Amino acid sequence: MALAGTAAHAPEHVVHDKAKMKLVGLWLFFFSESVLFGLLLSARFYLERINREEVDQLLGLGITCVLLLSSVTAFTAETAIEHDRRKLAGWMLVVTILLGTGFACGVGFEWGTAHFSKEQAFGSIFFTMTGIHAAHVISGIGLLVLTWFQLARGRFSGKDHWPVSGTVMYWHFVDVVWVFFYPALYLVK
Amino acid sequence: MTDAFRNALRIGGLVAVVLAFVTVVEYVFAVNVDSDQVRFVGLALAAIAKSWLIVYFFMHVYRVWRAEAH
Amino acid sequence: MYALKSVAGALGAGLIGFYLGIGGLGAVRALAGYDAWDTEMSITFGYVFGVIGWVMGAGMWGAWGREWFGLRTYDRKAPGWQRYFVFNTDHKVIGIQYLVTFIVVFLLGGLMAMLMRAELTHSGHQLFSNAQYNSIMGLHGIMMIAVAVAALVGGIGNYAVPLLIGAEDMAFPRLNALTYWLIPPVALTLLCTPLLGGIETGWTAYPPLSVLTNNAQILFDVAIITFGLTSILGGLNFVVTIIFMRAPGMTWGKLPIFVWAMFATAWIALLYTQGFAVSLLMVLLDRVAGMSWFDAANGGDPLLDQHVFWFYSHPAVYVMVLPGFGIALEMISHFSRKPLFAYRYAVGALLGILGLSGVVWAHHMFTSGMPNYLHGPFLVATELISIPTGLIFLCALGTIWMGRLWLTTPMLFALAVIFNFACGGVTGIFLADVPTDIHLQDSYFVVAHFHYTIMGGEIFALFGAIYYYFPKMTGRQYNERLGKIHFWWMFIGFNVTFFIMHWPGIQGMNRRIADFMSDLNTANLIVSLAGFFLGASFLVFVFNMVWSWIFGPAAERNPWRARTLDWQTDSPPPLENFPVPPVVRGHPYDYGVPGSVHALFPGRGAEEPPRPPSTFPGAAPAPAGGGGGGGGGG
Numbered sequence: 001m002a003l004a005g006t007a008a009h010a011p012e013h014v015v016h017d018k019a020k021m022k023l024v025g026l027w028l029f030f031f032s033e034s035v036l037f038g039l040l041l042s043a044r045f046y047l048e049r050i051n052r053e054e055v056d057q058l059l060g061l062g063i064t065c066v067l068l069l070s071s072v073t074a075f076t077a078e079t080a081i082e083h084d085r086r087k088l089a090g091w092m093l094v095v096t097i098l099l100g101t102g103f104a105c106g107v108g109f110e111w112g113t114a115h116f117s118k119e120q121a122f123g124s125i126f127f128t129m130t131g132i133h134a135a136h137v138i139s140g141i142g143l144l145v146l147t148w149f150q151l152a153r154g155r156f157s158g159k160d161h162w163p164v165s166g167t168v169m170y171w172h173f174v175d176v177v178w179v180f181f182y183p184a185l186y187l188v189k
Numbered sequence: 190m191t192d193a194f195r196n197a198l199r200i201g202g203l204v205a206v207v208l209a210f211v212t213v214v215e216y217v218f219a220v221n222v223d224s225d226q227v228r229f230v231g232l233a234l235a236a237i238a239k240s241w242l243i244v245y246f247f248m249h250v251y252r253v254w255r256a257e258a259h
Numbered sequence: 260m261y262a263l264k265s266v267a268g269a270l271g272a273g274l275i276g277f278y279l280g281i282g283g284l285g286a287v288r289a290l291a292g293y294d295a296w297d298t299e300m301s302i303t304f305g306y307v308f309g310v311i312g313w314v315m316g317a318g319m320w321g322a323w324g325r326e327w328f329g330l331r332t333y334d335r336k337a338p339g340w341q342r343y344f345v346f347n348t349d350h351k352v353i354g355i356q357y358l359v360t361f362i363v364v365f366l367l368g369g370l371m372a373m374l375m376r377a378e379l380t381h382s383g384h385q386l387f388s389n390a391q392y393n394s395i396m397g398l399h400g401i402m403m404i405a406v407a408v409a410a411l412v413g414g415i416g417n418y419a420v421p422l423l424i425g426a427e428d429m430a431f432p433r434l435n436a437l438t439y440w441l442i443p444p445v446a447l448t449l450l451c452t453p454l455l456g457g458i459e460t461g462w463t464a465y466p467p468l469s470v471l472t473n474n475a476q477i478l479f480d481v482a483i484i485t486f487g488l489t490s491i492l493g494g495l496n497f498v499v500t501i502i503f504m505r506a507p508g509m510t511w512g513k514l515p516i517f518v519w520a521m522f523a524t525a526w527i528a529l530l531y532t533q534g535f536a537v538s539l540l541m542v543l544l545d546r547v548a549g550m551s552w553f554d555a556a557n558g559g560d561p562l563l564d565q566h567v568f569w570f571y572s573h574p575a576v577y578v579m580v581l582p583g584f585g586i587a588l589e590m591i592s593h594f595s596r597k598p599l600f601a602y603r604y605a606v607g608a609l610l611g612i613l614g615l616s617g618v619v620w621a622h623h624m625f626t627s628g629m630p631n632y633l634h635g636p637f638l639v640a641t642e643l644i645s646i647p648t649g650l651i652f653l654c655a656l657g658t659i660w661m662g663r664l665w666l667t668t669p670m671l672f673a674l675a676v677i678f679n680f681a682c683g684g685v686t687g688i689f690l691a692d693v694p695t696d697i698h699l700q701d702s703y704f705v706v707a708h709f710h711y712t713i714m715g716g717e718i719f720a721l722f723g724a725i726y727y728y729f730p731k732m733t734g735r736q737y738n739e740r741l742g743k744i745h746f747w748w749m750f751i752g753f754n755v756t757f758f759i760m761h762w763p764g765i766q767g768m769n770r771r772i773a774d775f776m777s778d779l780n781t782a783n784l785i786v787s788l789a790g791f792f793l794g795a796s797f798l799v800f801v802f803n804m805v806w807s808w809i810f811g812p813a814a815e816r817n818p819w820r821a822r823t824l825d826w827q828t829d830s831p832p833p834l835e836n837f838p839v840p841p842v843v844r845g846h847p848y849d850y851g852v853p854g855s856v857h858a859l860f861p862g863r864g865a866e867e868p869p870r871p872p873s874t875f876p877g878a879a880p881a882p883a884g885g886g887g888g889g890g891g892g893g
Contacts, residue, residue: 079201169248
C-alpha cells in the first residue's frame with residue numbers, strides 16, 4: 001500500500017448523498033414500525049373480530065382531531081424552516097408540542113374513565129394499542145422539544161434543517177398510525 | 190413571504206381541510222351505517238385515503254424518488 | 260486506558276440507570292398507593308433505563324447523544340486493541356466485535372449442548388432435574404439462535420459488505436456502533452436468567468407456560484426485544500448501505516453474491532423482526548400488566564402468539580441461511596476459479612426466498628390446533644421455497660463443475676454447507692408435509708433437521724467465512740493444517756451426531772424433555788459421544804485463531820487471488836478502506852475470461868490479475884510491506 005499512499009494522485013473520495021440516505025433510512029424505519037402496528041391491528045381482529053366495548057366517542061373524535069391538527073402545525077413548521085422563517089417554525093413547533101401533549105392527556109383521560117378492564121381481551125387490545133401509540137406520541141413530543149430547543153438556540157436554516165424534517169416526519173407517521181387505529185378501536189362496530 | 194412559501198402553506202391547509210372533512214364523514218358514516226361489512230370497507234377505504242394524503246403531502250414521500258434530496 | 264474507561268463507564272452508567280429505573284418506578288408506584296417494589300415491573304423498568312445508561316456510558320453520549328442537545332460531539336480515539344472496547348464507528352472494528360462476542364456466546368451455548376447431551380446419555384435422570392434441564396435447553400436455544408441471527412450478518416456482513424461494494428464505511432456508522440453495543444447487555448441478561456429460576460419455555464416462549472412460569476421469563480422478554488431492535492436497525496443500515504454506498508460502476512448486476520444475500524437478509528430482518536418483539540411484548544404485558552392476550556378464559560388466544568411469533572421466526576431462518584448461502588457461493592466461485600454459474604438465477608433465488616419467506620410461517624403449527632383449511636396453503640407455500648433453494652444449489656454445483664478446485668479450509672467449509680444443507684432440505688420435506696409432520700412434530704427428527712439447516716448450513720458457512728476473512732481481518736495467516744483438522748473433525752462429528760439423531764426422532768423421542776424411552780439408550784449414547792467429539796473440535800478452532808492472531812505469519816493483501824474488491828486493499832485495510840476509491844468495470848467472478856477487469860484504482864492501475872493457485876500461499880512468507888499495488892502479477 002506504500003505505493004498508493006505516496007502516489008501523487010490525491011485520494012478523491014466519492015461523495016455520497018447523505019441527505020438522501022438519511023431520508024431513505026427514516027422511511028425504512030417507518031416501514032419496519034408499520035409492521036409492528038400492523039401486527040397489533042391484526043391481533044385485534046384475530047381475537048375480537050370487529051367487536052368492541054363501549055368507548056367515549058366524543059373524546060375519541062376530539063383527540064383524533066387534535067392529533068390531525070398537530071400534523072398540520074408540524075407541516076407548517078417544516079415548511080417555514082425550509083423557507084428560512086425560523087420564528088414561525090419555532091412557534092409552530094410549540095403549538096405542535098402543546099397539541100401532542102393534549103392528545104396524550106386525552107388518551108390518559110380515556111384510560112382513567114374506560115368502562116372495560118385490561119383483563120378482558122378487548123381491554124388488553126385497547127390498552128396495548130393506545131399505549132404503544134401513546135408511547136410513540138410521547139417520544140415524538142420529546143424529539144419535538146429537543147428540536148425546538150436547538151432551533152431556539154439558533155440552529156437550523158433553509159439549507160440545514162434535517163432534524164426538523166425528520167422529527168416532523170416521525171410526527172406525521174405517528175398520525176398515520178392513529179388514522180388506522182382510531183377506526184379500528186372506536187368506529188368499526 | 191415568498192410565493193413558494195405561500196403555495197406550500199396553501200397546499201397544507203387544503204389537505205388539512207380535506208382530512209378534517211373525511212374524518213367527520215368517517216365518524217358520521219360509522220355511527221349511522223348498519224351493515225358490518227359496508228362499515229368495515231368504508232372505514233378501511235377512508236383510512237387508506239387519509240394515510241395516503243398524509244404520506245404524500247405532509248411526509249413528502251416523493252422526495253425518496255426525486256433525483257436530489259432536499 | 261480508554262478501553263477501561265469505556266467499559267467501566269458503560270457498566271457504571273448502566274448500573275445507575277438500572278437503579279434509577281427501579282427507584283423512579285418505585286417512587287411513582289408509592290405515590291399512587293401501590294407497593295414500591297413489583298418484581299417484574301421493577302426489573303423491566305430497571306432494564307430499560309439500564310440499557311440506555313449502558314449504551315450512553317459506552318460512548319454513545321459523546322459520539323451521538325450530545326448532538327441531540329446541540330452540543331459538540333467527540334469520539335474516543337483508542338489505539339491498538341483498545342479500539343475494540345469503545346464506541347467505535349468503523350465497520351471493520353464493529354464486525355470483529357460482533358464476531359468475537361458471538362464466538363464466545365457460541366462456545367457458551369455449545370457448553371450447554373454438552374451438558375444436555377451428558378444428561379441424555381441414558382434414560383432416566385443423570386445430572387439435572389427437569390427444571391435445570393429446561394433452563395439449560397432454553398439457554399442453549401436462545402444463545403444459538405442469537406449467534407445464528409447475528410454472527411454472520413453482524414460480524415462478516417459488517418466487515419465484508421462495505422469492502423465488497425467499495426465503500427469507506429456503512430451508511431450510518433453511529434447506528435452501526437449502537438447495534439453492537441446493545442448486544443452485551445442482552446447477553447448478560449440472558450446469562451442472568453438461571454438466577455431467577457431459568458427459562459422454562461425454550462427459546463420460543465409459547466404461552467400459556469410463558470405467562471405462568473417463573474420470573475426469569477421477564478429477563479428473557481426484555482433481552483430478546485432489545486436483540487430484535489439491534490436486528491432491525493442493522494438490517495436498515497445494510498439496506499441503505501447497499502443501495503447508496505456502492506462504488507461508481509458497481510451496478511446491481513455486478514454486485515458480489517454475498518452482498519445480494521445480505522440485501523435480501525436485511526429486508527427480512529427489517530420487516531419481520533417486529534413479530535418476535537410483538538409476541539414477547541404481549542407475553543410481557545400479560546405478565547406485568549395482567550392483560551389477557553393469551554388467557555382463553557378472558558377472550559385471549561394462545562394460538563395468536565404462535566402466529567405472531569412464527570411470522571418472524573420462520574423468516575428468521577432465512578436471516579440465518581441466506582448470508583450463509585451467499586458467502587458459500589462467493590467462496591465456491593473464488594476457489595473453483597470459475598465465474599459463478601447462473602449469477603442472475605442465484606440473485607433471483609435469493610429474492611424469491613425473500614418474497615416467499617413471509618407466507619410459510621404456519622407450517623410450524625400443523626399440530627397446534629389451528630383451522631384445518633390452513634394446512635394446504637401453508638404446505639404448498641413451504642414446498643414452493645424449495646424451488647429458489649434448489650436454484651442456489653444448482654448455481655453452486657454448476658460453479659464447482661469442471662472447476663479447478665483449490666481445497667483450502669474456507670472452500671472445504673463452503674462445500675460442506677452445500678452437502679449439509681441438502682440433507683437438511685430433504686428432511687425438511689417430511690416436516691412440510693402435513694401427514695408426516697403430524698408424526699414427526701416435536702421429536703428429535705425436528706432437532707436433527709434444523710441443526711442440519713442452521714448449523715450445517717449457516718454455522719459451517721460462518722466458520723468458512725471466518726477462515727476466509729481471517730487474513731484480511733488480522734493481517735496474519737491462520738495455520739492451514741489446523742484449519743483442515745478442525746474442518747474434518749467438525750464435519751465428521753456434526754454428521755455422525757445429527758444423522759443418527761433422526762432415528763430416535765422417528766421412534767418418537769420427544770425433544771425438550773430430559774428423559775426418554777429406555778429402548779433408545781444405545782442410539783442416544785452414540786449421539787452423545789459424537790456430540791462430545793463435535794464439541795471438542797472447537798478447541799482446535801479457538802487455539803488456531805488465538806495463536807495465529809498473535810504469532811501467525813503476515814498475510815498478503817490477496818492470499819486467495821480473489822477478484823472482489825475486499826482483497827484489493829491492504830490486510831488489514833486502512834481506516835478509509837480504499838486510499839484510492841475503486842471504479843468498477845466488470846463482473847466480480849470472471850475468472851479465466853480474457854481481458855476482464857473487475858475494478859480500476861485510478862492512479863494505482865488495475866487490480867492484481869488473479870493467478871492460478873500453485874501451493875497454499877500462507878506457507879510462503881509474504882513480501883515485505885504487503886506488496887505494491889499491481890506489481891505482484893506483472
